[in-house]
Amino acid sequence: MADGDPAILDLTDLRALRFASAGGAGGSPFARDPFLVVAPAGAEEGDEDALAAWLARQPCPVIGLPAKGTAPALLAACDVVLDDPAELAPIAANIRKAPLAAMTLVQVLRVTAGMPPAQALVVESLAYATLQAGPEFAAWSRENPPAPDRVAAEDGPAVRIEREGPHLGLILNRPRSRNAMSVDMRDALCEALQLVVADESLASVTLSGAGACFSTGGDLREFGTAPDPGTAHAIRSQRLPAALLLQCADRVTAHLHSACIGSGIELPAFAHRVTATRDTFIQLTELRFGLIPGAGGCVSLPRRIGRQRTAWLALSGRRIGAATGVAWGLVDEIVD
Known part of the structure; x- marks a missing residue:
C-alpha cells in the first residue's frame, strides 16, 4: 500500500476492529481516512450479520470492494460498492475534503431507507x-x-x-x-x-x-x-x-x-x-x-x-x- 492510500480491511481486520472498538465506532470523520474501505471476502464464520450491523452503524462512509466469496450481508451494509478499484482514489479524495457532509449523507440514506x-x-x-x-x-x-x-x-x-x-x-x-x-x-x-x-x-x-x-x-x-x-x-x-x-x-x-x-x-x-x-x-x-x-x-x-x-x-x-x-x-x- 503506497503512502496515503486508504487502508483496505479484510474480514480478519474487520473482526479485529470491531472487537477493539467494543462494537462502537471503528471509523470517524476526524480520522486520516474519514471512511472505511472493506474487501470482506473469505470463509464464513457465522458472524457476518453481526459485522454487517456494526458496519451500518459507522459514523463515516463504508466503501465495499466486492470479491469472490464476499458475504451478501456485508456488501448490503456498505454505503457504496465499487466494481472498479480505480474509483476508490477519487471518491476517497472527495470524502477527505468534506468528511462531515459525507458522514451525514450516508447516515441520512441509511436511516430514511424504510421511512415514509x-x-x-x-x-x-x-x-x-x-x-x-x-x-x-x-x-x-x-x-x-x-x-x-x-x-x-x-x-x-x-x-x-x-x-x-x-x-x-x-x-x-x-x-x-x-x-x-x-x-x-x-x-x-x-x-x-x-x-x-x-x-x-x-x-x-x-x-x-x-x-x-x-x-x-x-x-x-x-x-x-x-x-x-x-x-x-x-x-x-x-x-x-x-x-x-x-x-x-x-x-x-x-x-x-x-x-x-x-x-x-x-x-x-x-x-x-x-x-x-x-x-x-x-x-x-x-x-x-x-x-x-x-x-x-x-x-x-x-x-x-x-x-x-x-x-x-x-x-x-x-x-x-x-x-x-x-x-x-x-x-x-x-x-x-
Whole structure:
C-alpha cells in the first residue's frame, strides 16, 4: 500500500476492529481516512450479520470492494460498492475534503431507507440545516459569498404554466440562468404544484425546462442567504416542491434535457415517469459545498436507484448520461 492510500480491511481486520472498538465506532470523520474501505471476502464464520450491523452503524462512509466469496450481508451494509478499484482514489479524495457532509449523507440514506417519504424529507432537511451551520459549508461560503443581487432579471414568470384541458405543462423559465433553482423559482413551482394537488381534474402534468438545459440546480448566488439554519429548515418545511410532488407524483411526467444537476434531478426523480433526451447528464455536486442533496434527493433517488448508487453519485460527484440513467431506473425512456 503506497503512502496515503486508504487502508483496505479484510474480514480478519474487520473482526479485529470491531472487537477493539467494543462494537462502537471503528471509523470517524476526524480520522486520516474519514471512511472505511472493506474487501470482506473469505470463509464464513457465522458472524457476518453481526459485522454487517456494526458496519451500518459507522459514523463515516463504508466503501465495499466486492470479491469472490464476499458475504451478501456485508456488501448490503456498505454505503457504496465499487466494481472498479480505480474509483476508490477519487471518491476517497472527495470524502477527505468534506468528511462531515459525507458522514451525514450516508447516515441520512441509511436511516430514511424504510421511512415514509414525507417523514424522510424532514430528516433530510434537518441534516441539511445542520451542515449549513458546519465548518465545511462555512469555508465554501467564505470563498463564494452570497450575491443575490447578481441574479439576472428575465422576462416572464419563473415557472410558465400552460393548460390544455386536463393537461398542465409546467416549464422552468429562467433560461439565461440555466434554470437555476432560485427562491423565486422555488416559490413559483410550489404555487403551481399546489394547484395540481388541489385540482384533481388535472389528469396529467409535464415538468420541463426552457432553454439550453433542464436545470443546473440550486442558484449558488443565493446559497447562505437564509438568516440561520433553523429558519432555513422552517422555510423548507413550508415551501418545498418535493413535498408537493409527493402528493401528485402519479400524475407527473418529467422531461429532462442536457444538464440536470442537484435539484435538477432530485425533483424530477419524484415523478411517476421520467423521460430524457440523449444529451442529458445527471450529477450531484452538493458535497463540494459541504452539503448533502437538500431538494429531496436523499428521498427520491434512493427510491429509484437504491441507496448505494445514490451515495455513489453524491460522494463521487461524477456525471452519468441518459443511457446509464435508463439502466439504473432513474430515467424511464430516452426520447428525441
